Amino acid sequence: MKIGVPKEIKANEHRVAITPAGAAALIEAGHEVTVENGAGIGSGFSDEQYMKAGATLSTHAGSIWSQAELIVKVKEPIADEWPHLKKSQIVFTYFHFASNLALTKAHLDSGAICIAYETVEGPSGELPLLAPMSEVAGRMATQEGAKYLERQYGGRGILLGGVPGVAAARVLILGGGIVGKNAAVIASGMGARVTVMDVSIARLRHLDETLPVETLYSSRHNLLEQIKQADLIIGAVLIPGAAAPRLIRRTDLSLMQPGSVIVDVAVDQGGCAETTRPTTHADPVYTVDGVIHYAVANMPGGVPRTSTLALTNATLPYVLELANEGWQRALRENPALKRGLNIASGKITHPAVAESLSLPHVSPESLL
Numbered sequence: 433m434k435i436g437v438p439k440e441i442k443a444n445e446h447r448v449a450i451t452p453a454g455a456a457a458l459i460e461a462g463h464e465v466t467v468e469n470g471a472g473i474g475s476g477f478s479d480e481q482y483m484k485a486g487a488t489l490s491t492h493a494g495s496i497w498s499q500a501e502l503i504v505k506v507k508e509p510i511a512d513e514w515p516h517l518k519k520s521q522i523v524f525t526y527f528h529f530a531s532n533l534a535l536t537k538a539h540l541d542s543g544a545i546c547i548a549y550e551t552v553e554g555p556s557g558e559l560p561l562l563a564p565m566s567e568v569a570g571r572m573a574t575q576e577g578a579k580y581l582e583r584q585y586g587g588r589g590i591l592l593g594g595v596p597g598v599a600a601a602r603v604l605i606l607g608g609g610i611v612g613k614n615a616a617v618i619a620s621g622m623g624a625r626v627t628v629m630d631v632s633i634a635r636l637r638h639l640d641e642t643l644p645v646e647t648l649y650s651s652r653h654n655l656l657e658q659i660k661q662a663d664l665i666i667g668a669v670l671i672p673g674a675a676a677p678r679l680i681r682r683t684d685l686s687l688m689q690p691g692s693v694i695v696d697v698a699v700d701q702g703g704c705a706e707t708t709r710p711t712t713h714a715d716p717v718y719t720v721d722g723v724i725h726y727a728v729a730n731m732p733g734g735v736p737r738t739s740t741l742a743l744t745n746a747t748l749p750y751v752l753e754l755a756n757e758g759w760q761r762a763l764r765e766n767p768a769l770k771r772g773l774n775i776a777s778g779k780i781t782h783p784a785v786a787e788s789l790s791l792p793h794v795s796p797e798s799l800l
Contacts, residue, residue, distance in 0.1 A: 436500025444713035446474025446736035456485035519543030530788035531702035552772035564742035570614025588691035593623025607668035667696040673784030680705040690722035
C-alpha cells in the first residue's frame, strides 16, 4: 500500500506521525512510504534518517495526498488540507469530530475513510491510541499549571509544592482517567494537595489506593465546594467520541480565587469549562473573570520528541494492519480498530460523534 506522511501544518505542531524506525517497519512489510521534506525536523528526525529507512521524500504535500492510499497524521486535517481529501482514501489520525461541525462536514463530503485514534477502543474500554498522548498531556497539565500560578504570568504567586511552614497549592483534577491520573502523579510528586473527582467509584478507589491524593465523587455540589479552594483546576474529562460535559459554568468563576488557573485538557472535545476556547502554544492563555485559562488543543506538541516516539509505539501495529489487510478486512478482524471508524463513504459511523452534532449515523458493519 502507498502510505503518505505529510508535514503537520497546524499552528505550533511539531510532532510527526511516524518515526524513521516506524517507516522502516512498514517498508520491510512491503509498503511504500512517502514523507514530506522536513516533516520530522520538529521531533528531531532528519530527512536523511527517513531516506536511510527506505522512505521516499517529497517536497509537495499535494503530491503525497494525491498518491497515497493511506494518510497517517497526528492532528486532524485543517481547512487548507481539506481540498486534498479524496474518495476512499484512508486517513488515520486524531480527529475529535464531536466538537467541530465544519471539520466533520468536510470529511463527509470528501468520501474519505476516517479512522480516529481517539476512539480506537479495546474490549475493556481502554483507548490504546489516546493513552500515550493522554499521559503526556496529563503530566504537562500540571507542569503548565504550576508555571501560570507564578506571579509573572498573572497567577496567584503560589509554589505548587509550598515550603516548610507554608501550605502547598490545592490542585483539583476533574476526571480520574489516564489524563487525570498522570496529572495527579506529577502534582502529588511536586508536593501539592491534590483532589481527584470522578463519577466512577471503582476509579476513585484505584486512585485512592495507589496515589497520595484525596478522592471525591463528582457531583455539582461537591464541585462548587472544591473550586472555591482550588488554586489549579485540571480538566481531564473524557467521553470517547463525544463532546466533553461542561462542568464549570461561567458563573462558577466568581467562586474562584483571582489568579487561579484552569488547564482544560478536554479542549479537543470542546472543553469541560464553559469559558474554554482553543489556544495555541504561541498564545496559550487568556483570562476570564480573573481566572487564567490554558487551553492549548495540541498540548503534547510542545514536547514533540517524547510525543512522537510514544505515539508511533502505539499506532504502528494498527497502521500495519490497515496497510497489510485494507481497511475493511482490518476492521472486520479487529473490533478495537472498528470502533475507531468515525466517517466512511460520506456517512458518520460513530454514534457519539453523530449525537454530539445532531447528525444521522449508520453502523460500521453496514459498510464492511
